[in-house]
């Protein structure tokens with residue numbers, strides 16, 4: 001595993017465009033959870049878009065340079081952490097290419113006028129939690145999740161793309177973390193089926209049946225809600241579902257922060273299109 | 288959970304394949320560019336059976352591989368399939384022969400753009416263009432701006448209006464774009480090298 005034994009107190013943090021805007025509740029709740037756990041997240045100074053699917057489709061070189069600019073801004077002495085699986089993928093893919101192509105590395109270093117660390121470790125928030133270990137999580141537990149039945153929805157990217165295989169697997173980890181906090185994960189659902197990605201904007205007709213299928217599988221498994229670590233998945237599952245009754249879709253960080261005792265959840269949950277508060281009240285997690 | 292993938296449905300299959308139109312180098316080129324060994328494909332159709340978006344495609348993923356193997360360049364580059372594919376890698380993980388089908392799709396999209404092929408899914412392409420435009424302008428993707436310009440481009444103001452309004456009401460789309468301070472570093476990327 002890259003970067004094992006790294007100091008996990010100070011982390012550079014790459015929010016990405018979604019967490020910075022449409023999924024701000026995910027950003028805020030993650031910051032809060034991190035603070036309770038004693039992590040010091042330092043936002044990457046003047047970060048830009050990770051390259052995104054769209055840029056990668058239209059112009060691979062521009063997309064690559066966009067990802068590399070972020071790498072050039074990251075201080076080499078602390079890990080770079082991302083929450084969005086797609087951002088993580090693009091950053092890691094670019095880093096991998098720099099390792100394989102020394103001349104590209106030199107050209108990019110000259111372009112940005114900054115050195116780029118090949119030893120930088122690029123990790124997902126889940127990996128930080130896993131490395132912190134169960135003891136730290138249980139110490140922080142304030143609100144036991146009281147058997148909240150959830151489907152851990154990983155989406156397609158978190159552990160899948162072949163070029164990321166050198167990275168860690170996160171399969172099962174979201175379920176593991178929330179189990180420690182008193183939740184009940186239900187895996188017999190479509191936990192890795194793609195949410196529709198950008199087709200949600202341009203071809204909603206193809207995405208709606210798919211999202212309904214994912215939600216139907218969660219209901220069939222007996223779930224009360226879905227928990228995902230991807231902001232795009234969260235949005236697509238909420239806006240493209242035409243199935244009733246609608247299940248709340250949580251950002252992983254929201255549930256985590258809630259269990260760790262965060263107080264300002266009201267502001268996160270009012271931003272949801274499917275109000276999760278009745279469920280949480282029924283479970284006596286919030287008043 | 289998917290309906291079974293339709294049998295390989297070559298458009299115009301009733302008309303014979305014209306050998307003179309075949310591109311003998313296509314398969315070789317795609318293999319080199321995508322680093323996927325498509326001659327290993329034995330058309331088991333696992334890829335199509337797992338693909339979440341098969342409903343919106345004209346050829347199943349292995350149908351695209353077939354087109355490439357046959358050297359039917361125009362049909363492959365002008366297919367809907369390559370644009371509907373979101374690169375979720377479900378197929379690449381499922382393929383028993385370890386073929387990275389998603390990489391083949393990405394390569395074909397790139398070729399289609401480079402060669403000025405007819406693009407079957409113009410709306411999808413327009414959407415990607417608006418995202419890139421936003422990145423060029425702000426260094427970050429600004430959702431509201433992207434959606435407004437996209438709607439103007441495809442002239443479908445009222446499709447999805449309810450979803451858009453609900454997102455605005457929940458402040459899921461910011462009016463003001465968040466932007467990179469050193470924006471010059473970003474915009475420079477978009478200037479063709481011969482103009483710099």
Ligand code: SF4
Nearest residue numbers: 328330331332334382
């Ligand atoms: S899964 Fe692999 S071997 Fe089977 S049809 Fe698809 S590409 Fe060919």
Ligand code: SF4
Nearest residue numbers: 338372373375376378
């Ligand atoms: S990568 Fe493309 S072809 Fe493969 S399963 Fe995903 S959408 Fe379908």
